[in-house]
Amino acid sequence: MANESQPFILAMAKHLPPSSSALRLLDLEGRAGALLTSLRGDLVVNAASLQALQATPPAENSQDAIVIFNCPLDENALRVLLHALRPGGRLIRVDSTEAPDEDAVLRLEDAGYTRILVEPAVDGRGILMRGEKPHTEQRTVDRIQQVAQQDRSTSLADYRGRYVHLLVRQTPNKPVWALRPDEIIQWEAVALTGENPTLLAFSSLPKAVAFMQPAVMAGFIRDVNKVVKFSKETAQTWTTPLRFNPTLAEVEHATVTLLPVDPTTAEAPDE
Secondary structure (H helix, E strand, C coil), X not given: CHHHXXXXXXXXXXXXXXXXXXXXXXXXXXXXXXXXXXXXXXXXXXXXXXXXXXXXXXXXXXXXXXXXXCCCCCHHHHHHHHHHEEEEEEEEEEECCCCCCHHHHHHHHHHCCEEEEEECCECCECEEEXXXXXXXXXXHHHHHHHHHCCCCCCCCXXXXXXXXXEEEEEECCCCHHHCCCCCCCEEEEEEXXXXXXXXXXXXXXXXXXXXXXXXXXCCCCCCCCEEEEEEHHHHCCCCCXXXXXXXXXXXXXXXXXXXXXXXXXXXXXXX
């Protein structure tokens, strides 16, 4: 039974939303979190039964995502779970015994979800339902800032997440499949000059993008074409100090340089 369930649970993984330094995941009935954690090291999973949640609803805006495998949900349950999601957070439900229909879309709409997706879960079998809690911000840049504000770490020492993100210029700026045999990818990360150069490092993808957008507009950084994720353990081996989660106002009068980074030490992207 576990092997039969696995592809349906794995189908949820690509629908998990961008997260802050750790993605807060509520696993309803505890059937999916363990397998998803094997794919995403940044998940902080809390398992709970539907009965317990309806008796004591979770705190508002306390979850980045909620996953449900083979558990029916009525309209009241959908609304309770919507309350628990943060703006832009996602409910992802998979049922291996059901099939997609218009009623599934309408139930999510009636409960208040947006950006709804209903489709077969795996090879035409089962159903995958996804809906988001509406954002309170209209502009994408403001939404990114809203998620980024969840991260308040200012040094690697007090950071409890699993990954560190760098702003990187890749040369040549091509996908692997487009490289000629004689071309070798090189990475250079954004750093500040000085007696002791410091790498600009960020605790999450939203945090890095929230810095990069105004920094590019202001001309503070140029030619950056990637945000790259490294494990915290890898970051702890770097000899160059880190400037962790800086704001543009804190560094805009500094001089920017680029320092080489080994592409083979990066983590595979998952958001």
